[in-house]
Amino acid sequence: MSKISIGVLGATGMVGQTILNLLSNHPWFEVTAIAASEQSAGKKYGEVMASRWNISPEIPEYVREMKISECRPGLECEMVLSALDSSVALEIEQEFAKAGYAVSSNASNHRMHPDVPLLIPEVNADHVKLIDYQRKKRGWKGFIVTDPNCSTIGLTLALKPLLDNFGLEKVIVTTMQGLSGAGYPGVPSMDIVDNLIPYIKNEEEKLESEAQKILGKLSGTSIKPAEAAVSANCNRVAVRYGHTECASVKLSEEATEDEIIKAFDNFHPLKHSGLPSAPEKPLIYLTGENRPQPKLDVNAGNGMTASIGRLRKCNILDYKFVVLSHNLIRGAAGAAILNAELLKTTGYIGK
Ligand code: NAP
Numbered sequence: 373m374s375k376i377s378i379g380v381l382g383a384t385g386m387v388g389q390t391i392l393n394l395l396s397n398h399p400w401f402e403v404t405a406i407a408a409s410e411q412s413a414g415k416k417y418g419e420v421m422a423s424r425w426n427i428s429p430e431i432p433e434y435v436r437e438m439k440i441s442e443c444r445p446g447l448e449c450e451m452v453l454s455a456l457d458s459s460v461a462l463e464i465e466q467e468f469a470k471a472g473y474a475v476s477s478n479a480s481n482h483r484m485h486p487d488v489p490l491l492i493p494e495v496n497a498d499h500v501k502l503i504d505y506q507r508k509k510r511g512w513k514g515f516i517v518t519d520p521n522c523s524t525i526g527l528t529l530a531l532k533p534l535l536d537n538f539g540l541e542k543v544i545v546t547t548m549q550g551l552s553g554a555g556y557p558g559v560p561s562m563d564i565v566d567n568l569i570p571y572i573k574n575e576e577e578k579l580e581s582e583a584q585k586i587l588g589k590l591s592g593t594s595i596k597p598a599e600a601a602v603s604a605n606c607n608r609v610a611v612r613y614g615h616t617e618c619a620s621v622k623l624s625e626e627a628t629e630d631e632i633i634k635a636f637d638n639f640h641p642l643k644h645s646g647l648p649s650a651p652e653k654p655l656i657y658l659t660g661e662n663r664p665q666p667k668l669d670v671n672a673g674n675g676m677t678a679s680i681g682r683l684r685k686c687n688i689l690d691y692k693f694v695v696l697s698h699n700l701i702r703g704a705a706g707a708a709i710l711n712a713e714l715l716k717t718t719g720y721i722g723k
Pocket of ligand 1: 386
């Protein structure tokens with residue numbers, strides 16, 4: 373089988389690096405183009421990144437000699453994975469979609485557009501059909517799909533089995549989000565060492581609206597958002613990788629702790645999908661009284677599994693628990709790749 377050619381926009385950033393890493397030896401995809409800002413364009417990736425490479429392991433060999441392009445259509449690839457800064461992603465991603473490319477984006481700009489799928493393949497794979505409507509409405513040869521905000525994804529994975537099994541009415545969530553979630557160089561060290569910052573611009577709004585769209589139902593050409601109200605408090609903490617979230621939920625039906633843990637454990641909708649990046653289990657429940665912790669659990673399922681723990685009664689709502697997910701993998705690069713894999717199996721790319 374010939375591999376599908378992939379371009380990576382924003383290849384020099386934290387998410388771009390992670391995408392390049394995860395696509396080393398991917399069975400379906402091959403990186404044929406990389407692009408970033410004008411200041412990086414025209415240079416070899418290995419040279420630009422020699423002192424900027426920020427994740428483990430080393431720069432993948434296959435990309436060292438590749439030349440960085442500007443982010444304009446004309447890249448030799450069928451699909452682009454976009455890890456662009458949101459200050460520039462809106463127009464660039466639209467230009468690529470207009471020019472006929474499939475775009476799988478990590479940026480927030482298009483997520484809440486009514487004709488753009490906001491996907492977590494384990495939760496709402498059927499929303500991919502919005503692409504047909506998007507193309508018709510916008511007259512594009514290509515299309516855009518998006519993955520959620522990095523803290524939305526862990527929370528929403530945990531909420532889906534609750535919604536399906538018991539109904540879900542209210543969610544209150546407080547996040548403790550890792551530094552790599554702010555990109556590079558991110559938060560100045562003088563602001564965060566020995567400290568936390570109880571504010572992340574626009575983050576609470578994203579968490580509150582995106583979860584409802586993802587958990588919503590596709591009806592004709594639109595998504596009817598889930599009714600569960602979400603209230604979020606977002607904090608930046610001095611952890612490198614991983615977003616930890618403390619959530620309280622009000623369910624529609626009564627449930628015991630055992631039934632809820634069983635619902636988390638039994639949740640693996642992609643079990644037989646064959647998608648290469650799908651983890652064996654998207655959720656694992658940890659019984660240790662002090663888990664999950666970023667240091668111990670962030671890499672569960674190669675960074676694609678969200679870890680849950682500390683399920684207990686809530687005195688205000690019904691239950692509370694802690695969920696942790698890897699912001700760069702499950703919350704960004706791995707999510708965009710999993711979406712691309714879904715697009716292949718649903719026939720939107722690689723025909
Ligand atoms: P980052 O480290 O700041 O990287 C930003 C990338 O955008 C770099 O490759 C940069 O290229 C490129 N860029 C900036 N201005 C540009 C321009 N005018 N034209 C073309 N390219 C330009 O950010 P990141 O953390 O990787 O995040 C990338 C995107 O993913 C953002 O939209 C972010 O909100 C989203 N996201 C991030 C995370 C996370 O955990 N970090 C999670 C979910 C979603 P140069 O190096 O050449 O400047």
